[in-house]
Amino acid sequence: MSKPLSGKVCIVTGATRGIGKGIALQLGEAGATVYITGRTLTSPKDDPVGGSLTETAKEIETRGGKCIPVQCDHSKDSDVEELFSRVAKEQDGRLDVLVNNAYSAVKALSDNFNKPFWEQPITMWDTVNNVGLRNHYICSVHAARLMTAWKSGLIVNISSAAGLKYTFNVPYGIGKEANDRMAADCAVELRKMDVAFVSLWPGLVRTEQVLHLLTTKGDETISTSEEASSKQ
Template structure:
């Protein structure tokens, strides 16, 4: 029997990138996956592509079950209709919700290097309407189905930008809020046996990043378009090219969903690297999730080359110490 053969899942924002990768993995492992996005068919003028039908074809080619649902996650009525459809078609059952929908990638990269007060005030809504508000609404509607059955898993796709500055102010605020959402909603859901976690992938080589910042474009990247703290443009590019694939987060979520100790992790921030170690997962050869707790990596990125060379790879920063990076006291 397939790993997730009895599971009903929703993956939002699954036309490309991490959302598509997660949907492919969950469906490949036997789940019935509802995928959402605004684009039903790839627009002819898109150099990056990506549509619900593209993802559905990929899932079907692997023998998986997929239901594409065209949904604008900035429209509350679309979201409500999505959950009504899932409820009606599955006798009220929903096992996994992955909150991944995000519509701000282009805006974030285009405004990189500009402080928040030089950006349009609309940047807040661009980043956090679909990427935060929608996550909350989906979580409310999913919880109503999961609580009725006393089981389920909700995953917010977040990032280390919730701990320290990354990309821009609106991005970091939104990601920390996603983490806090998992903590507080997880607290209230715990007694109902429903888990809520925040997942931090490492650097992911998505279609957008690899297309826009591929090798042939490396020299054209404006230094202002590189995240704060990373001065070497080529090094930044390498991080994404050698980082995890868009499907690795899907492997992590599939393993997490059947973990008998899942409730011990509810309300927490989980990294794909830690889940890789916990479940013995492997990404595609040549790719690996970033260990944000690696002392060696931290020293190297901080410019302490010789100290990094002397530091064993297994030395990791304790989680309690890492969390101090986001402390406000």
């Protein structure tokens, strides 16, 4: 089987399940060395959705790929810095692809469905946009420092069409539009260094979290489940 990404080094954040896991599986199968991150090393017995770094890593290796799982809380800048420092040390400063996919607001979005912004917790902004937006920028800064030194690389923000039309709640839409703007503006500055930055809209995907919400809450909440596609 062809391995077009043989020798490439990738990071996929939030890859214990959902879209992040799917991307990591494909990168690994294509021959890349894939660092995956998430908060869960092994799946808790009481987790109805499941998914863990260990499980994703095992599946990547079963497909013939090389995976390095890294337990990382993307709400902590120190964890993120340690992640990129480790990759730089272990891969001689090389990083070819970063996929910003980590997200932590799926439950909050579901719990506050159909509530106007003034009736939601004041903390909703940070719940939605700390990991799902600010962290993407922090990861991109660290990745760009490695990629520009090699004058090669690709950074991807997992986003959605919510930046164009009201979806879920106010902080969510603002965050998605900001992720798209981040990709566009960073691409302008990175272009001269031969590094690309794009925003990807996967849409609604039947991930583990989406299927769980359908089972427990029914079709009425399917539209709130889009971000479950990229949940850690």
